[in-house]
Amino acid sequence: xxxxxxxxxxxxxxxxxxxxxxxxxxxxxxxxxxxxxxxxxxxxxxxxxxxxxxxxxxxxxxxxxxxxxxxxxxxxxxxxxxxxxxxxxxxxxxxxxxxxxxxxxxxxxxxxxxxxxxxxxxxxxxxxxxxxxxxxxxxxxxxxxxxxxxxxxxxxxxxxxxxxxxxxxxxxxxxxxxxxxxxxxxxxxxxxxxxxxxxxxxxxxxxxxxxxxxxxxxxxxxxxxxxxxxxxxxxxxxxxxxxxxxxxxxxxxxxxxxxxxxxxxxxxxxxxxxxxxxxxxxxxxxxxxxxxxxxxxxxxxxxxxxxxxxxxxxxxxxxxxxxxxxxxxxxxxxxxxxxxxxxxxxxxxxxxxxxxxxxxxxxxxxxxxxxxxxxxxxxxxxxxxxxxxxxxxxxxxxxxxxxxxxxxxxxxxxxxxxxxxxxxxxxxxxxxxxxxxxxxxxxxxxxxxxxxxxxxxxxxxxxxxxxxxxxxxxxxxxxxxxxxxxxxxxxxxxxxxxxxxxxxxxxxxxxxxxxxxxxxxxxxxxxxxxxxxxxxxxxxxxxxxxxxxxxxxxxxxxxxxxxxxxxxxxxxxxxxxxxxxxxxxxxxxxxxxxxxxxxxxxxxxxxxxxxxxxxxxxxxxxxxxxxxxxxxxxxxxxxxxxxxxxxxxxxxxxxxxxxxxxxx
Numbered sequence: 001x002x003x004x005x006x007x008x009x010x011x012x013x014x015x016x017x018x019x020x021x022x023x024x025x026x027x028x029x030x031x032x033x034x035x036x037x038x039x040x041x042x043x044x045x046x047x048x049x050x051x052x053x054x055x056x057x058x059x060x061x062x063x064x065x066x067x068x069x070x071x072x073x074x075x076x077x078x079x080x081x082x083x084x085x086x087x088x089x090x091x092x093x094x095x096x097x098x099x100x101x102x103x104x105x106x107x108x109x110x111x112x113x114x115x116x117x118x119x120x121x122x123x124x125x126x127x128x129x130x131x132x133x134x135x136x137x138x139x140x141x142x143x144x145x146x147x148x149x150x151x152x153x154x155x156x157x158x159x160x161x162x163x164x165x166x167x168x169x170x171x172x173x174x175x176x177x178x179x180x181x182x183x184x185x186x187x188x189x190x191x192x193x194x195x196x197x198x199x200x201x202x203x204x205x206x207x208x209x210x211x212x213x214x215x216x217x218x219x220x221x222x223x224x225x226x227x228x229x230x231x232x233x234x235x236x237x238x239x240x241x242x243x244x245x246x247x248x249x250x251x252x253x254x255x256x257x258x259x260x261x262x263x264x265x266x267x268x269x270x271x272x273x274x275x276x277x278x279x280x281x282x283x284x285x286x287x288x289x290x291x292x293x294x295x296x297x298x299x300x301x302x303x304x305x306x307x308x309x310x311x312x313x314x315x316x317x318x319x320x321x322x323x324x325x326x327x328x329x330x331x332x333x334x335x336x337x338x339x340x341x342x343x344x345x346x347x348x349x350x351x352x353x354x355x356x357x358x359x360x361x362x363x364x365x366x367x368x369x370x371x372x373x374x375x376x377x378x379x380x381x382x383x384x385x386x387x388x389x390x391x392x393x394x395x396x397x398x399x400x401x402x403x404x405x406x407x408x409x410x411x412x413x414x415x416x417x418x419x420x421x422x423x424x425x426x427x428x429x430x431x432x433x434x435x436x437x438x439x440x441x442x443x444x445x446x447x448x449x450x451x452x453x454x455x456x457x458x459x460x461x462x463x464x465x466x467x468x469x470x471x472x473x474x475x476x477x478x479x480x481x482x483x484x485x486x487x488x489x490x491x492x493x494x495x496x497x498x499x500x501x502x503x504x505x506x507x508x509x510x511x512x513x514x515x516x517x518x519x520x521x522x523x524x525x526x527x528x529x530x531x532x533x534x535x536x537x538x539x540x541x542x543x544x545x546x547x548x549x550x551x552x553x554x555x556x557x558x559x560x561x562x563x564x565x566x567x568x569x570x571x572x573x574x575x576x577x578x579x580x581x582x583x584x585x586x587x588x589x590x591x592x593x594x595x596x597x598x599x600x601x602x603x604x605x606x607x608x609x610x611x612x613x614x615x616x617x618x619x620x621x622x623x624x625x626x627x628x629x630x631x632x633x634x635x636x637x638x639x640x641x642x643x644x645x646x647x648x649x650x651x652x653x654x655x656x657x658x659x660x661x662x663x664x
Contacts, residue, residue: 002043003043004041004042005042005251005255006034006037006042006043006044006045006255007044007045007251007252007254007255007256008033008034008037008044008045008047008255008258009030009046009047009048009234009254010026010027010048010258011257011258011259011267012048012050012094012230012233013049013050013051013079014050014051014057015051015072020308020309021292021307021308021309021312022292024309024325025289025292026258026259026260026289027086027088028086028088028322028325029289029325029326029331029404030046030048031046031086031087031088031090032462033258033462034046034089034090034091035089035461035462035465036401036462039461039483044091045092045251046090046092047090047091047092047093047233047234048083048092048094049094049095049096049233049237050072050075050079050094050095051096051230051233052069052095052096052097053096053097053212053213053223053224053226053229053230054132054212055129055209055210055212056129057071057072057212059129061212068212069097072095080093082309086309086321087466092237094233094236096229100236100239100242103242104232104236104240105214105224105228105229105232105236105241106214106215106217106224107217107241108228108232108274109160109216109217109224110217112162113160113218116163117162117163118161118163119161119163120158120160120161120219121158121161122156122157122158123156123158123159123161124155125154125155126152126154126155127152127153127155128145128152128153129153130145130150131147131262132227133145133227134155148262157208157209158208158222159206159207160205160216160219160222161203161205162202162270162274162277164200164269164270165199165202166277167273167276168196168199168200171268171272171273172196172197174282175188175191175268181268181285182264182268182285183285183287183288183332183403183404184288184332184333187261187264187268187288188268191265191268191269195269200269203225203270204225205225205227205228206222206225207223207225208221208222210223211223213226213229231266231267231270231274234257234271235252238250238251238252240280252280252281253280253283253284254283254284255284255285256284256285256286256404257271257286257287258287258289258404259288259289260289260291261288261289261290261291262291264288267286271283287331287332289331290329290331290332290333290334292329292334293334293335307337307522308522311518311522315517315521316342316346316509317466318466319464319466319467320345320346320350320464320506322464323345323346323349323410323463324341324342324346326406326410327349327406328342328407329595330405330407330408330593330595331405331406338625339518339519340627341632343515343518344598344632347508349414350505350506351504351505351507351508353414353417353418353421354456355504356421357420357453358471358505359504360424361424361449361453362474362475363501365446365450366499366501368429368433368442368446369443371498372496372498372499373443373446373496373498374439374443375443375495375496376440376443377443378438378441378444380441380444380445382423382427383444383448385423386419386423386448386452387490389415389416389419390416390420390452390455390490391490393412393415393455393459394455394484394485395488396409397412397459406463407596409463410463411591411596413459413460416452416459420449420452420453420456423448423452424445427441427445429446432445447493447497450475450493451490451491451493453471453475454475454477454482454493455487457471457477457482458484458486461482467505473500474499474500475499476497476498476500481493511631565622567620568618568620568664569618569619569659569660569661570592570617570618570619570658570659570660571590571616571618571660572592572614572616572617573588573589573590573614573617574588574590574596575588575609576588576609576610576613577609578604578609579600579604581629582604582629584605585601585602585604586601586602586607586609587599587600587629587631588601588637592619592659592660593658593660598631598632598633598634599633599634599635599636599637600628600629601636603647606646606648607649616651616652616657616659617637617638617649617650617651618638618649618650618652618663619635619637620635620638621635623636637649638650
């Protein structure tokens with residue numbers, strides 16, 4: 001039986017001399033989806049590559065005394081090395097300087113011209129060289145590029161134009177009739193309301209003021225505009241426009257184009273218009289993910305806030321970095337990159353939860369049974385609950401993955417990991433081992449934990465692909481037992497399981513020491529990559545005049561505008577624990593819509609950790625993170641105070657009110 005096809009792409013990247021962690025985020029997510037589909041039995045084509053033409057590259061190469069191709073060849077080597085470091089399993093890497101791509105673009109341009117979709121005229125408007133984008137006067141923001149905020153140039157030259165306006169109504173109709181075409185929904189609304197309904201203008205698709213590009217075949221003084229060139233890679237990589245288009249016939253239309261939100265407009269409007277003009281089916285979905293931001297701003301070399309993924313991988317390993325990128329941020333939204341959050345995730349999720357589960361189980365089998373687990377003959381009262389959860393997790397992961405909700409999928413897997421750790425605490429093998437009559441129950445308990453670990457090792461494969469093999473080696477799990485659908489079956493481990501102790505999967509990190517070293521390493525990397533790093537000027541603190549003795553202590557009044565700045569949301573407490581060394585603090589993990597946050601709250605005298613779990617609470621969502629007990633707390637749980645020092649959680653009247661709901 002022929003496998004179902006699945007074609008997924010990343011954008012082809014501009015060959016910068018150093019890709020940062022933001023670029024890696026998109027590619028890691030795409031790779032995770034490709035790996036997941038392969039595990040589900042799909043015939044996958046995963047495409048990435050480099051966008052190598054344009055004025056920006058020509059200028060950089062000239063400044064370095066090189067030919068553009070010479071400059072790019074060196075940079076592409078580094079990009080491929082980074083993808084290798086991050087364990088990116090792409091099936092094809094396209095360069096827009098590849099001969100087959102160049103020839104196909106010339107054919108496409110000529111066809112569009114001959115059928116009247118491209119015409120010759122002159123252009124005068126604003127051009128952003130870094131973004132390779134044209135803008136009208138009203139599209140500029142404070143006279144600068146609306147996408148990157150940098151200066152634009154007034155360009156006047158003869159150009160060929162693509163009749164983009166001709167396809168406006170068809171694109172709008174397609175979006176309105178296909179709710180999943182552009183995700184998340186906010187991106188769809190933005191394109192419809194900001195671009196399609198106001199009206200599209202025809203697009204300049206050739207340049208004459210520089211030479212580094214694909215020549216227009218019938219008018220060599222013109223080169224093809226970079227977005228016609230770059231966007232078409234998704235079909236030219238499959239052989240479209242060549243003598244052998246078998247891959248195009250096999251895999252097109254694409255299932256998902258994964259792109260950053262800053263280029264959604266090109267992929268959801270210009271690209272569909274081109275495909276309509278060429279009478280080619282549209283991709284099934286375009287997913288515009290958010291940015292990784294630092295201190296509220298997008299990562300950018302010009303700002304000096306880029307983070308080198310090579311530095312992170314060298315310190316923590318590729319799986320730890322992949323896990324953080326996929327778990328910390330709800331895909332589709334912006335997410336903050338924070339050194340402390342990274343180390344906390346490694347310590348809590350990877351070292352404490354997963355790593356400790358694997359190592360403590362191996363240790364107990366070795367200690368209590370000499371490394372060979374006998375057949376389990378006596379059940380424990382806790383078996384059924386663990387089995388039920390383990391067998392139901394794969395379907396929950398699948399449901400999340402089909403929507404590109406990587407963080408949600410990992411939450412489901414880690415719920416199983418934490419439930420398995422809890423099972424160990426419930427069965428208490430260290431107590432059972434003291435009673436010879438309980439040896440059967442002890443064997444059953446350890447078998448259940450090991451079998452749950454087998455299922456977990458299957459489910460984590462798309463996300464952290466190096467780790468499962470290290471688990472299988474310790475538990476002697478045969479490759480025939482780790483196919484995806486085997487995560488939906490219980491009891492596949494051999495009866496007399498033999499273990500082999502291995503190295504710790506994820507060693508715990510000394511946070512204070514590591515933060516200092518990591519920040520120094522990142523700063524060193526930034527200083528070599530950024531020449532024009534900007535610095536914020538320190539602001540003078542305003543000193544308040546001292547109060548007079550007779551001045552009443554009334555709360556300061558605020559305006560409605562000030563109040564509206566505070567964003568309140570409903571959160572669900574996923575877990576809660578007392579903070580060692582503190583009499584008042586609880587450390588809770590709060591689910592707010594698609595994300596989870598760590599929030600410290602001084603409510604321990606009134607609520608136990610067990611009472612907190614499952615409660616719906618009101619969270620001050622947009623507070624600046626603050627450090628508490630050596631860790632950042634992201635928000636505040638709101639309580640009422642009766643004036644006598646007694647606190648009561650604020651919550652919603654309806655118990656089933658969804659987390660993430662706005663309080664207004």
